[in-house]
Amino acid sequence: MAANNNSDPILDEGGGGGVKHEAVGEAGEGKGGGGGAAATQAPAAMLPRSGSRPQLDLSGAAIHGNLEDRNPTILLPNQSDDISHLALDIGGSLIKLVYFSRHAEHSSEDKRKLSTKRRLGMLNGGRRSYPVLGGRLHFVKFETGKLNECLDFISSKQLHRGGVDSPSWRSGAQPDNIVIKATGGGAFKYADLFKERLGVSLEKEDEMDCLVAGANFLLKSIRHEAFTHMDGQKEYVQIDQNDLFPFLLVNVGSGVSIIKVDGHGKFQRVSGTNVGGGTYWGLGRLMTKCKSFDELLELSQRGDNSTIDMLVGDIYGGLDYSKIGLSASTIASSFGKTISDDKELSDYRPEDISLSLLRMISYNIGQISYLNALRYGLKRIFFGGFFIRGHAYTMDTISFAVNFWSKGEAKAMFLRHEGFLGALGAFMSYEKHGLDDLRIHHLVERFPMGAPYISWMEKFVQKGTQITAPVPVGFPVTTGMGGFERPTAKGDILRSDASAALNVGVLHLVPTLDVFPLLEDPKMYEPNTIDLDLNEYKYWFKILSDHLPDLVDKAVASEGGTDDAKRRGDAFAHAFSAHLARLMEEPAAYGKFGLANLLELREECLREFQFVDAYVSIKQRENEASLAVLPDLLMELDSMNEEARLLALIEGVLAANIFDWGSRACIDDFDMFKKRMLADKKGQPYKRALLFVDNSGADVVLGMIPLARELLRNGTEVVLVANSLPALNDVTANELPGIVAEAAKHCGILRKAAEAGGLIFDAMAGIQDDLKDEPVSVPLMVVENGCGSPCIDFRQVSSELAAAAKDADLLILEGMGRSLHTNLNARFKCDTLKLAMVKNQRLAEKLFNGNIYDCICKFEPVHLT
Numbered sequence: 005m006a007a008n009n010n011s012d013p014i015l016d017e018g019g020g021g022g023v024k025h026e027a028v029g030e031a032g033e034g035k036g037g038g039g040g041a042a043a044t045q046a047p048a049a050m051l052p053r054s055g056s057r058p059q060l061d062l063s064g065a066a067i068h069g070n071l072e073d074r075n076p077t078i079l080l081p082n083q084s085d086d087i088s089h090l091a092l093d094i095g096g097s098l099i100k101l102v103y104f105s106r107h108a109e110h111s112s113e114d115k116r117k118l119s120t121k122r123r124l125g126m127l128n129g130g131r132r133s134y135p136v137l138g139g140r141l142h143f144v145k146f147e148t149g150k151l152n153e154c155l156d157f158i159s160s161k162q163l164h165r166g167g168v169d170s171p172s173w174r175s176g177a178q179p180d181n182i183v184i185k186a187t188g189g190g191a192f193k194y195a196d197l198f199k200e201r202l203g204v205s206l207e208k209e210d211e212m213d214c215l216v217a218g219a220n221f222l223l224k225s226i227r228h229e230a231f232t233h234m235d236g237q238k239e240y241v242q243i244d245q246n247d248l249f250p251f252l253l254v255n256v257g258s259g260v261s262i263i264k265v266d267g268h269g270k271f272q273r274v275s276g277t278n279v280g281g282g283t284y285w286g287l288g289r290l291m292t293k294c295k296s297f298d299e300l301l302e303l304s305q306r307g308d309n310s311t312i313d314m315l316v317g318d319i320y321g322g323l324d325y326s327k328i329g330l331s332a333s334t335i336a337s338s339f340g341k342t343i344s345d346d347k348e349l350s351d352y353r354p355e356d357i358s359l360s361l362l363r364m365i366s367y368n369i370g371q372i373s374y375l376n377a378l379r380y381g382l383k384r385i386f387f388g389g390f391f392i393r394g395h396a397y398t399m400d401t402i403s404f405a406v407n408f409w410s411k412g413e414a415k416a417m418f419l420r421h422e423g424f425l426g427a428l429g430a431f432m433s434y435e436k437h438g439l440d441d442l443r444i445h446h447l448v449e450r451f452p453m454g455a456p457y458i459s460w461m462e463k464f465v466q467k468g469t470q471i472t473a474p475v476p477v478g479f480p481v482t483t484g485m486g487g488f489e490r491p492t493a494k495g496d497i498l499r500s501d502a503s504a505a506l507n508v509g510v511l512h513l514v515p516t517l518d519v520f521p522l523l524e525d526p527k528m529y530e531p532n533t534i535d536l537d538l539n540e541y542k543y544w545f546k547i548l549s550d551h552l553p554d555l556v557d558k559a560v561a562s563e564g565g566t567d568d569a570k571r572r573g574d575a576f577a578h579a580f581s582a583h584l585a586r587l588m589e590e591p592a593a594y595g596k597f598g599l600a601n602l603l604e605l606r607e608e609c610l611r612e613f614q615f616v617d618a619y620v621s622i623k624q625r626e627n628e629a630s631l632a633v634l635p636d637l638l639m640e641l642d643s644m645n646e647e648a649r650l651l652a653l654i655e656g657v658l659a660a661n662i663f664d665w666g667s668r669a670c671i672d673d674f675d676m677f678k679k680r681m682l683a684d685k686k687g688q689p690y691k692r693a694l695l696f697v698d699n700s701g702a703d704v705v706l707g708m709i710p711l712a713r714e715l716l717r718n719g720t721e722v723v724l725v726a727n728s729l730p731a732l733n734d735v736t737a738n739e740l741p742g743i744v745a746e747a748a749k750h751c752g753i754l755r756k757a758a759e760a761g762g763l764i765f766d767a768m769a770g771i772q773d774d775l776k777d778e779p780v781s782v783p784l785m786v787v788e789n790g791c792g793s794p795c796i797d798f799r800q801v802s803s804e805l806a807a808a809a810k811d812a813d814l815l816i817l818e819g820m821g822r823s824l825h826t827n828l829n830a831r832f833k834c835d836t837l838k839l840a841m842v843k844n845q846r847l848a849e850k851l852f853n854g855n856i857y858d859c860i861c862k863f864e865p866v867h868l869t
């Protein structure tokens with residue numbers, strides 16, 4: 005039989021080239037794309053702007069304000085975002101903004117979606133079952149001293165008027181009383197200024213209420229929010245929802261608030277200290293003449309505090325005072341050395357001053373926090389506030405102090421959204437903030453480079469290198485050993501402020517995402533098969549970097565190769581390289597990141613630079629070629645007996661002969677699957693099978709569709725599950741009905757099934773408006789999976805997939821991304837068949853002690869598990 009291809013331009017090391025091009029070549033000679041029309045009927049322009057991850061409309065964009073600003077704000081008059089809420093935390097040092105841009109789910113525009121929902125019984129009386137709109141939560145900060153920049157930003161993006169698309173903006177009318185939630189001292193201090201400049205009233209929310217609400221939200225809803233930081237090692241902590249309270253929250257802003265949190269809205273501010281972030285920055289500025297906080301922090305990295313601090317050894321003639329647990333190098337008195345010296349301030353190195361200050365303040369905060377934890381018997385201390393600034397040494401120092409004083413009993417933890425607790429809390433205080441009903445599976449964090457906000461494209465390209473390059477680092481010198489030692493922060497890198505934004509992504513709120521109901525244990529589920537450690541990162545970094553020029557070429561070509569496309573291609577390359585560099589430097593920078601996340605990041609990055617579907621024409625070509633050979637394949641299959649046919653079908657999906665094509669099956673449960681399909685069939689064929697498809701072309705047309713046809717022949721309902729958004733050459737849910745319709749021209753089984761399900765009707769003509777809203781049992785359906793990535797995370801799938809899964813008793817996962825890189829070890833509540841060819845030597849060795857082109861045919865029936 006014609007070898008099927010399952011080639012993925014990135015996941016395959018072998019490129020899948022040989023196998024794939026043979027198949028396509030043959031086809032080309034044959035029927036010359038005769039039936040390609042329907043298969044190619046979903047050009048890029050017709051792809052729906054996904055409700056969950058829409059694109060920005062850049063037309064008419066213009067920079068507002070000074071082009072040389074670090075983050076010039078850009079007005080996007082035609083962008084259809086509808087900014088519904090803005091909340092502020094105006095502190096003594098910094099203003100924090102959290103704003104939400106909504107994206108309507110245009111399901112009525114997407115016929116396939118609507119009819120699928122109808123069939124799955126997801127519509128009630130014609131009304132959408134998801135009135136909550138998805139959107140994005142953005143996090144931005146400004147210096148309080150530069151309040152005007154903040155006002156300009158709000159004004160240019162029209163955040164205070166509910167966004168550029170709100171009725172008031174369109175009509176040019178000034179609503180008389182816009183109210184914005186605000187917290188922090190500045191909500192009082194600057195209320196008049198906001199009224200005067202923007203015409204808005206600030207509705208004041210209590211600062212402590214907001215801090216607690218923000219922290220609780222983050223700890224409850226964001227998967228990788230909290231982490232420990234000890235000896236330079238960052239480790240994410242999975243917080244058990246049922247075991248969160250009580251904890252101590254220490255917000256280190258200008259000053260420090262220490263709050264005992266017992267539940268939602270249940271807390272008490274138990275202490276505070278005036279020695280905080282303002283103290284470090286204020287004293288540091290006076291003593292070192294630094295111009296910015298980051299400059300001061302960076303200086304500390306090259307400092308040696310023993311020239312300034314009086315150490316135990318200085319007092320004890322170089323000896324430890326071990327009887328009370330103090331080593332010679334322990335700081336006995338911060339800045340103590342400066343009293344005896346006959347020196348001026350200018351005689352001290354600014355680097356040393358900065359480090360002494362940083363250590364003094366961090367230890368002090370750690371100690372006071374510990375004492376309060378002790379006072380209330382608390383084991384967990386979460387530190388927030390922008391003093392932390394994701395700075396490894398600061399976190400290590402605080403952790404060290406907590407650990408030292410509590411003798412390991414209490415744990416210091418940090419939050420990725422450290423400085424935004426108050427602003428998030430203020431946001432939560434809106435009566436309808438859209439976050440009420442959201443659960444962890446509704447939130448997807450993305451890391452846009454800020455296009456088009458950071459700068460216009462060229463400027464971005466130009467600046468891209470600065471974003472990539474870390475500020476030069478130096479490691480603080482350690483003195484002595486034992487006792488209350490200075491922590492050694494490894495990888496002590498301070499990134500420039502522009503790139504620091506990369507630590508906190510944009511939170512996408514996608515209310516239509518669900519946990520896949522057939523996951524055996526969603527709590528224990530981990531999509532990624534292999535942890536991305538530094539070695540793995542290096543490997544993938546190289547693969548992805550090597551592939552980048554080719555990807556850019558394809559992306560630019562997919563947009564017609566125009567000058568604009570070239571500029572965007574350049575910008576994309578810079579942006580994605582910057583992401584890679586950032587992650588190489590700190591693999592945990594974006595939270596706990598697996599290969600699935602890394603691959604999705606690349607797709608999202610393409611989308612950020614407006615590349616809708618880089619592989620569109622390649623996919624079309626391969627579909628046409630494969631459709632041309634399909635009739636021959638089907639004829640060949642039909643001439644076989646049942647047993648031989650099933651084997652041929654599985655081999656077809658695996659793109660090679662498992663048994664004699666020089667490759668072996670490293671996992672081969674074919675016989676078990678055959679037994680279930682053939683011998684047990686008489687008793688009970690599968691009721692409904694979900695087939696997770698992978699690539700366009702031969703893979704789907706000559707592999708999965710024939711397999712689907714066999715299941716249909718046995719009386720099994722088939723649901724083809726495809727990507728919501730393009731990723732590499734993967735077939736999308738939007739393209740699939742056209743391809744099936746075309747395949748059905750050559751096959752009675754497919755045609756009958758597709759017609760009965762209305763699938764062909766959808767593909768050709770649009771939806772039937774008179775369809776009833778009750779769920780109808782249909783033999784063949786296409787649903788989207790909710791992803792735009794070559795991998796799949798079953799904690800976050802589309803609601804239509806979740807609905808379709810309810811009656812399924814067989815899952816077939818196909819391809820490396822979905823069944824190897826992710827989900828190889830995933831357990832489901834129904835029989836599962838995982839099919840993939842291992843097109844990556846390293847992976848084959850690592851997972852199976854096997855070789856490239858080995859295959860897996862892993863059948864996991866539930867009754868055996």
Ligand SMILES: Nc1ncnc2c1ncn2[C@@H]1O[C@H](COP(=O)(O)OP(=O)(O)OP(=O)(O)O)[C@@H](O)[C@H]1O
Nearest residue numbers: 095096097098257258259281282285297389390391
């Ligand atoms: N770019 C920056 N500019 C100024 N300070 C910074 C910067 N980055 C980090 N910091 C540190 O963060 C501190 C401010 O943190 P944060 O924004 O949490 O507090 P705040 O809300 O301004 O203060 P408070 O809550 O006490 O009113 C500063 O005092 C400084 O130590």
Ligand SMILES: CC(C)(CO)[C@@H](O)C(=O)NCCC(=O)O
Nearest residue numbers: 257258259260261275276277278
């Ligand atoms: C005054 C606030 C609450 C303003 O955010 C903060 O700066 C703070 O907690 N300062 C410490 C005050 C004290 O408890 O000593």
Ligand SMILES: [Mn+2]
Nearest residue numbers: 095188257426
């Ligand atoms: Mn504050």
